Amino acid sequence: MTAHTRWVRDRPGTDGKIGPVTTSSPATAPDALATDAFATADRPTVQFPAIQDSPPPGPPAQQAAQPAVRTPTPQTPAPQAAAARPRPRKSLPRRIARKILGPGLATKRD
Amino acid sequence: MTAPFVCACGRCAACAAGDQQVCERQTQPGFTHWGSFAEYVTVEHAEVNLVRLPEETTFAAGAGLGCRVATAFRAVTAQGRVAPGEWVAVHGCGGVGLAAVAVAAVAGARVVAVDVSPTALDLAAELGAAVCVDASAVDPVTAVVEATGGGAHVSLDTLGSPATCAASVRCLRRRGRHVQVGLLPSDPPVPMGRVVAYELALLGSHGMPAHAYPELIALVAAGVLRPELAITATIGLDAVPAALTAMGAAPGSGVTIITPSG
Incomplete structure (x- = not known):
């Protein structure tokens, strides 16, 4: 018995039967649903690239004996986001500030 | 039809x-x-x-x-909600797994294919996998985490075994999404501690x-x-x-x- 057979047998709706089953419509069945009734439903989905701009997969690449982990050619690292980011302002340590500005200006004022 | x-x-x-x-x-x-x-x-x-x-x-x-293709399509798009540039790990490169590799690659993801068969991995590479991991030679979790720089955003168990299910969950980065596609003969142990600590999402996918x-x-x-x-x-x-x-x-x-x- 395959995993799928067990799966079908054990699931609700099949009554544990494998083989021909008879289905019956419930007494309260609504009108038949059109297949495309849900085609316009607002469901999140993956945006594929424009079909006309997407070339089909290329021919298989010739490969030699493969290592356990095959990785692609290292990509050019993305520009460091930190370079464009303004550096946070650093306040001078109070001891140095006192030396530069004098004790009065370096003292925290309430 | x-x-x-x-x-x-x-x-x-x-x-x-x-x-x-x-x-x-x-x-x-x-x-x-x-x-x-x-x-x-x-x-x-x-x-x-x-x-x-x-x-x-x-x-x-x-x-x-x-x-196989419809199942993979829904698993990657509707359930996994794969976004371009994301890392997607596919554990098991049989019929559904190979289709998942192709769909994820077409969706713009970077795919890590995991299998124990070099021939299956060759096919996965042809269909768009950026990284192929031979799980018979290396620990697949470690390999995926290293290849993706911290873990996959989305991982699919397209085989359906306790080992691939657990590996799929463990190879995710924080807030990653695991999609269980492969049917399992019995309920497997799942590393729920990792699910909580990383805020992982566990999703099932069943046809389309x-x-x-x-x-x-x-x-x-x-x-x-x-x-x-x-x-x-x-x-x-x-x-x-x-x-x-x-x-x-x-x-x-x-x-x-x-x-x-x-």
Whole structure:
């Protein structure tokens, strides 16, 4: 018995039967649903690239004996986001500030 | 024409909500009634389940649309919600896994394929996998985490075993999404501590409803998705019993399709 057979047998709706089953419509069945009734439903989905701009997969690449982990050619690292980011302002340590500005200006004022 | 392997009743609450893939009174050809290794198959509630394919669709491409490609498509897009640039790990590169690799690559993701078969990994690379991990030689969790710089955003267990399920969960980065596609013979132990600590999402994926097919069919018709690339053998109906028996002993790589004439 395959995993799928067990799966079908054990699931609700099949009554544990494998083989021909008879289905019956419930007494309260609504009108038949059109297949495309849900085609316009607002469901999140993956945006594929424009079909006309997407070339089909290329021919298989010739490969030699493969290592356990095959990785692609290292990509050019993305520009460091930190370079464009303004550096946070650093306040001078109070001891140095006192030396530069004098004790009065370096003292925290309430 | 094709039909989802989960044939819906069209009348239950799940169907009314558009979720025919989890219909409360579903039927599955070959499991709840006779099919699918036959020249003719009965599809009940045809108005809910039949999907028209473009005339130019080949039988080889159409053969995969009822189950493996559609299942992978929904798992990657609707459940995994894969975004371009994200890392996607696929554990198990059989029929569904190879289709998941192709769909995720087409969606712009960077795919890590995991399998124990070098031949299956070769196919995965051809279908768009950026990284291939031989799980028979290295720890797949460590390899995926290293290859993705901290873990995959989305990981799919397309095989269905306790080992691949746990590996799929453990290879995720924080707030990653695990999608369970492969059917399991029994409920496996899942590292729930990691699920809590990393705020992981565990999702199931079960086929695809008929009304969701147009987007998939458009990709196939445009040649963006090519299900036939995973086909490695074509056999006749007479050869089916031997092929099924062999699958249990020595699983092959790629997809075998069956034609009435052989």
